[in-house]
Amino acid sequence: MPLGFRGEGITYTARFCGVETPFYFNIKETIKTYIVHGDFDFVVSPLMFSGHSPSKDRDPEVHNLDRRLYPYAETDINVAWAQWAKAGIVVAKICPWLDLDSEDENVRTDSEAILKQQIEWASYLSLKACLLPTPKGNSCANYARCVNQILKGPKNNMQLLLRIPIGMSDNDYSPRSNASVDSWQTWNSFRVLCDHHNLLTIALDIKRVLPPENSLKRWYGEPVDAAILDTDIFLTKARGNTTYLPKRHQKLIADLLDHNKPPFRNFSSALSYEGQATDSLKYTEYERAICKALLDRVPNEKASFIVTVLVVVGAGRGSLVFASLKAAEITGRKLKVYAVEKNPQTVIALDEVIKANNWVDIVFIVTSDVRYWNAPERADILVSDLLGSFGDNELSPESLDGAQRFLEKDGISIPSSYTSFLQPLTASKSYQIAKARKYILHSESACVVKLYNVARLAPSQQVFTFTHPKWFDKESNERYKKLQFEIPKDTGSAMVHGFAGYFNMTLYKDVCLATEPSTKKPDLFSWFPMFFPLRMPIRVDRGSILEVHFWRCVDSRKVGFLFLFLHFMLLIWIALCNLKQVWYEWCVTSPSSSPIHNCNGRSCWMDL
Amino acid sequence: MPLGFRGEGITYTARFCGVETPFYFNIKETIKTYIVHGDFDFVVSPLMFSGHSPSKDRDPEVHNLDRRLYPYAETDINVAWAQWAKAGIVVAKICPWLDLDSEDENVRTDSEAILKQQIEWASYLSLKACLLPTPKGNSCANYARCVNQILKGPKNNMQLLLRIPIGMSDNDYSPRSNASVDSWQTWNSFRVLCDHHNLLTIALDIKRVLPPENSLKRWYGEPVDAAILDTDIFLTKARGNTTYLPKRHQKLIADLLDHNKPPFRNFSSALSYEGQATDSLKYTEYERAICKALLDRVPNEKASFIVTVLVVVGAGRGSLVFASLKAAEITGRKLKVYAVEKNPQTVIALDEVIKANNWVDIVFIVTSDVRYWNAPERADILVSDLLGSFGDNELSPESLDGAQRFLEKDGISIPSSYTSFLQPLTASKSYQIAKARKYILHSESACVVKLYNVARLAPSQQVFTFTHPKWFDKESNERYKKLQFEIPKDTGSAMVHGFAGYFNMTLYKDVCLATEPSTKKPDLFSWFPMFFPLRMPIRVDRGSILEVHFWRCVDSRKVGFLFLFLHFMLLIWIALCNLKQVWYEWCVTSPSSSPIHNCNGRSCWMDL
Structure with missing residues (x-):
């Protein structure tokens, strides 16, 4: 049941649905049940039986049998593991009861040893990801230290998903868990301790009662790579057998899917300009603005003989020239356009259009930097499109300061002002x-x-x-x-x-x-x-x-x-x-x- | 009146006494008065008359005379400035009234321009340092931004001392000053904004009423390169004309002089070992410990026939061997010493001493790693000196674990324990x-x-x-x-x-x-x-x-x-x-x- 497209190599757009299973000795059967016969894309499963205690191994009284061997399931024997491991259909679930920050030193050192052992096993099986248990209590420094050592180990390329609960539920694994603790704090402390490692990501364990909307929104900026939903959260319709998620849960999942896209992409200027030239809304608005300016400047009774001089600063391929001519047509005003552009290549297309439409007496192309152009007459209207993503960042203020020399005292600049914003x-x-x-x-x-x-x-x-x-x-x-x-x-x-x-x-x-x-x-x-x-x-x-x-x-x-x-x-x-x-x-x-x-x-x- | 030695090129051990002066047009006279005839090492003096306002220069109504020229004093004309500048006897004092974070934009931009102008002037005169005014009020972001631009400018190598008041006094320059603000916070914010630049240091402006001792101590870890004392702080003895500083001020100045030494020096291991080998207290204490151990192990009545086997782990040049022999002599106990050392070069001197003293039947040199040494008999006492600066950091625990093989069940290890500390x-x-x-x-x-x-x-x-x-x-x-x-x-x-x-x-x-x-x-x-x-x-x-x-x-x-x-x-x-x-x-x-x-x-x- 893939939730989205799974392209060749494009894993980030793929959306998969998995199932968390208990420990089975026979992983082959697990895969058969849930993936081959079931409708799931992957299983999250413990890879070994977690009943032993490394601290007892250190006790010299206990017979020194190599206990590291027997707790494993048949993961390595029964199936062609390379096949399912590389397909990413098994995610190793690390023992949830591990407590690496326990005050009890035996529990702590046992937990350290088991974590290391299970991750080594998953790594040997070439798994792509492990699900790490939720940190217990408020302190997670030692847990983070062990995970950090694994993340920075010379051979690690496995993704470690830290299970982070959001919201409240009735039952919980951890004996030291403190529901009043904001789980974001735990996550934040953990990832800062691990120095923001890119292989450390989040599996959000979504509970029945969700926190406020603003609190949920924080997670959209965090590296959430999985969301875990307990089947208890699903509701059943009063009539019929269909189950569904509560509305807020539906929205949360949809938003998480929407936000979990590749990180920031940089766009080259060329690509951006491409977008600008074909943005119809933008030029419609310019046209409306020029219409209003023409009507304000030339009353109806003088429309037939007053010629408005309009200078387009940075004419490029001519979109603003066409918007100006269209505005003149709509308002019935007479217009003379100077299309000033410093890059001679970009006006070739414009020149062609002007000739084809027989506008040679109305539109004059000037290839010059507007700051140094010696204008033959003063302009009534300056039209420009020099804003960058942050408004003034592409030096519109400096360019228009230069153009202002040849603007009439009561002339109009379109745009007349701009303000940048931050968030x-x-x-x-x-x-x-x-x-x-x-x-x-x-x-x-x-x-x-x-x-x-x-x-x-x-x-x-x-x-x-x-x-x-x-x-x-x-x-x-x-x-x-x-x-x-x-x-x-x-x-x-x-x-x-x-x-x-x-x-x-x-x-x-x-x-x-x-x-x-x-x-x-x-x-x-x-x-x-x-x-x-x-x-x-x-x-x-x-x-x-x-x-x-x-x-x-x-x-x-x-x-x-x-x-x-x-x-x-x-x-x-x-x-x-x-x-x-x-x-x-x-x-x-x-x-x-x-x-x-x-x-x-x-x-x-x-x-x- | 140099307060300390001024070595060739060793400026950090030099301690100088300067005087803060008002603005004089003739800097030559200033130097003559205070340094040639007076007893000071340097003057802290404004370099220009600070009565003009750059914001007025921008007013087109004002005649466009180049105002940047006339406010300067005769610093550049009257004296061979290169001489006094390079000697570091003039520190430029920047206008104290500058307020680069004023809400009034004119005051702010004027302050920016004057700061830049005065520092450029000091830089042109090749001065080594400028005294910057105390930031006004709580906010100092714009001030820090301007200073940061200067510090990171391509040509800057001038030290900028930020004047930071500590304690309280009756009068203060700044109209927006807030006495309840901890001046450390201002300093901290300023230096973080300037990214801990090494040319930004502190001139502590010490006031009459000092804050608590712990609060003063913080400054010992900060880059305090000057202390400013107002003459008002000095007290006059009831009888006679002698003036003196209050006791807490005396202590503060002494402590600042004591702490303002070169930053951390790294010591090579060789140098450290050199120190250790000649540290008499250390070996006296080892000797005392060995005496006590010998007395505990061998009662007086058996002293004549029981031979105590003592192994020195890491014998080196033999200091611990000699301490052991001396302890045996003091206590009248019989001793057999195995001097184990893995580095064969270091025992040559020891070997000579043993032969010269005819100890060849008592002391046996073993050149081996103690962890792999096959000891001919069990030891009663293990003596070692393997601690590093943090106790266990030179692997004393691992080495002594190895040596323990040949220690008697009731044997003694000297040292018997060690604990590291952090601060x-x-x-x-x-x-x-x-x-x-x-x-x-x-x-x-x-x-x-x-x-x-x-x-x-x-x-x-x-x-x-x-x-x-x-x-x-x-x-x-x-x-x-x-x-x-x-x-x-x-x-x-x-x-x-x-x-x-x-x-x-x-x-x-x-x-x-x-x-x-x-x-x-x-x-x-x-x-x-x-x-x-x-x-x-x-x-x-x-x-x-x-x-x-x-x-x-x-x-x-x-x-x-x-x-x-x-x-x-x-x-x-x-x-x-x-x-x-x-x-x-x-x-x-x-x-x-x-x-x-x-x-x-x-x-x-x-x-x-």
């Missing part, structure tokens, strides 16, 4: 990826991402706003903002791995485009969010304040280039350029301080 | 050194150190105990201990950078040797403490519990050796050895969790 995230997989990188600089780089496998910990808040045209020329484009996010009380504690960045832009008056989740329209797909990582995740407790500082820094600096050719001759060329650079720096100061990230733009910056 | 430390300079290392593995390595520039945050606690001989052969030498240190309430918050390790050993009955500070005798100098670092420092708040876990792990593992010779011929030799290894792992679980350090002994271990 704290749990994103453990992104952190694991960043941690695997060699250099500290990489773990400070902001990137454009699709946000899967994240938990959004608080509503997003405004960061930087830019308005165009700005009437005080010298106004700096540097910005500084301090934000305070309150973590809702019912969320409980959570880990912040970084921040999602969005924006909201006003094209003209009430015509807006937004990627900020609370106002974003679903069919806008030009922009993915930005992700600003933290080098070390920061833990926030329930109801606490997360204080974040963001800076937009602008500086001009001398940059040296060195070109070295070694081909029969040696040529060294050193050039000094005066570049203007823009970058962000960020840090957290509450509940604890982080270092300031991306100091002097050392990891990521934009050149002007 | 949490603030040791910021050691962290800066570790952080500068490229690899994470280095920052997990325990090392033997002299503890300067540290604050001891709580009394030390017992960790692992070993007793010899042990009567249950199979007893493991693995250990696990959980410790809880309570940070005293009057200490305030502090940073834990790692743990000092000591030991306490019982040689025989009441004869003990200890490096644990509360019981250590001052003239014992064989061992320096051990230091177990934390990869990331952990902040502990007043009255909180610091929970630490320590493991002693023992494992045998196959280790491969590969020898490769490339000299006209290719020889590859792969050897597989079965080695037993011992290592420690450690972590913190409260107030927050750290990763488990030194997993599988990856950074430091001992081979058997």
Whole structure:
């Protein structure tokens, strides 16, 4: 009963349904019953009989028979184990009663020995995963130490799923279990002790009574790779034999399936631009904004003789030119368009269209950097589409400052303003990826991402706003903002791995485009969010304040280039350029301080 | 008036006395007054007149005269600045009123510009240090961001001293200052934001009313490079004109001078052994212990005919052999000594002494590993000196387990037991050194150190105990201990950078040797403490519990050796050895969790 597509090698999109079984001596029969005749994709099964006690082996009075041999089941004898092991259809279930942090030293050392023994056995059988028992009580340091040693062992490539209960039920394995303990705390302590190892993931053991919604949401940002549902949770319809899950459980499972996608993907700029050019909602909104601006600027009685001069900044393949021409047509206004574009390759297609439609007297293509273009006349309307995923991050403010020179005093800029937004995230997989990188600089780089496998910990808040045209020329484009996010009380504690960045832009008056989740329209797909990582995740407790500082820094600096050719001759060329650079720096100061990230733009910056 | 020796290039042992002056236009006169005619080593002086406001410069209405020129004093004109700058006799004092975290944006941006301008000026003058003003209020993120940019700038090598007040006084510069704020918190936040940069240090501004003793002690582990005393603090004797510092201030200054020594030094084993061999207290105590053991074993009436067999494990140059012979002489007991030593070079000197003294019938040198030595007879007393700085860390337990084979059932081991101790430390300079290392593995390595520039945050606690001989052969030498240190309430918050390790050993009955500070005798100098670092420092708040876990792990593992010779011929030799290894792992679980350090002994271990 696969719950999703199982592609060749694409295990992350596959969704499987397994069954947890008791210990059977004959694993072949187990597989036959549940997988061949049953409808399951895999079994979670103990691999050995767990009745012995290693501490008694150390007792010299006991006959020194090698007890390590006999507790095993026939896992190694009866079946072609390589076959079922490699297919991943058996997950080893480690004894649930192990207590590696017991105050009783015998229980503790026995538990250590059995854990090691069972995992070695599973590893020998080439199993892909083991299900580890829930840590008992509040303390899990010794358990984590043993698991960490296994994870970092020279040969380990097995995934270890730690069974973490959420919610409440009537019965429980553990004698020292404390229902009032937030199981997230246990998980968090365990994974920090194991230094966020990527082979340590979660099997959520979902109980009948679920905690509040916000508390559940935290898990969407954690590496949950399995969910365990007891059959007791299923309800039976009053009439008939059909069973079903309670609504909140249904939603939780659906959400977990939805979030358990591959971690962040980076998109190259080219791919992003591709998306933008075909985003119909975006250009419809631009068209609406230009219509309103034309109507405001030229009254009906003057429509026949006033020609509005419109400059498209960054014309590219012409989408904004076409939107402008369409707006002129709809409103019946006369238009003259300068399509300014610094990249000559991108306007070839536009040039063709203009010729084909006989617009050569209306649309003028200018291949120049808008900041240095010597405009032949002043513009009534500036239209641009220069926003990045975080609004101003692709230097729209600096570009439009340059374009403003040739805008009429009462001219209109579309967009007229934009504001960036930030939101704290749990994103453990992104952190694991960043941690695997060699250099500290990489773990400070902001990137454009699709946000899967994240938990959004608080509503997003405004960061930087830019308005165009700005009437005080010298106004700096540097910005500084301090934000305070309150973590809702019912969320409980959570880990912040970084921040999602969005924006909201006003094209003209009430015509807006937004990627900020609370106002974003679903069919806008030009922009993915930005992700600003933290080098070390920061833990926030329930109801606490997360204080974040963001800076937009602008500086001009001398940059040296060195070109070295070694081909029969040696040529060294050193050039000094005066570049203007823009970058962000960020840090957290509450509940604890982080270092300031991306100091002097050392990891990521934009050149002007 | 140098307070200490100023060696060529050895600036850290130099202690200087300077004077803080107001702004004078003529820096030459300032130097003449205070240094040439006065008795000071350096002046702390503002370098420019601080009456201008960069925000007004941005106002286009104001005539655009380059205001950056005129506020400077004659620092660059009147004197051969290179001379006094390089001598370090001028420290630039940055405007104290700067408020880089002001809510008023003009004040904030003006402060930023002035800070940058003044530090650039000091840097141009090749000054070695600047005194930065105390952060105003609770928030210092923007101030730290600007300082961090300067510290990480491509050309900076100037030391920036942040002025941090301790205690209370009647007047204060800052309008937003909050006396109830613990200034350590401000410092801590600032340095974490600047990522523990090694050029950011502290100028402690010591006030009249000092905080509690424990709170003062925290600073001994911080990078305090200057102390500022207001002349108001000095008292005048009722009779006469002499002034003096109050007693607590005297002690504080003396302690700061004492602690401000070079950071941790590593000692090679050879140097340590050198110290041990000449440590007279140690061998006197061994002698006392052997005397007591001989008297207990052989009653007076049998002294003339019973020969006690004594084995020295690790005889080296013979100090323990001589101590044993002396004890026999004192007690009038007959002795036969086997001096077992695996390193044949070290016993040459011993052999000479034995021949010269005609002890050839009493002392027998055995060059063998004690674990594999086939002893010709059973020993009454085993004497060894195998402890490392953390007690069991040089594998004394494993060596004595091996020697125990040939000890009489009622035989005595000297030492009869030993216990290791741990103590949490603030040791910021050691962290800066570790952080500068490229690899994470280095920052997990325990090392033997002299503890300067540290604050001891709580009394030390017992960790692992070993007793010899042990009567249950199979007893493991693995250990696990959980410790809880309570940070005293009057200490305030502090940073834990790692743990000092000591030991306490019982040689025989009441004869003990200890490096644990509360019981250590001052003239014992064989061992320096051990230091177990934390990869990331952990902040502990007043009255909180610091929970630490320590493991002693023992494992045998196959280790491969590969020898490769490339000299006209290719020889590859792969050897597989079965080695037993011992290592420690450690972590913190409260107030927050750290990763488990030194997993599988990856950074430091001992081979058997």
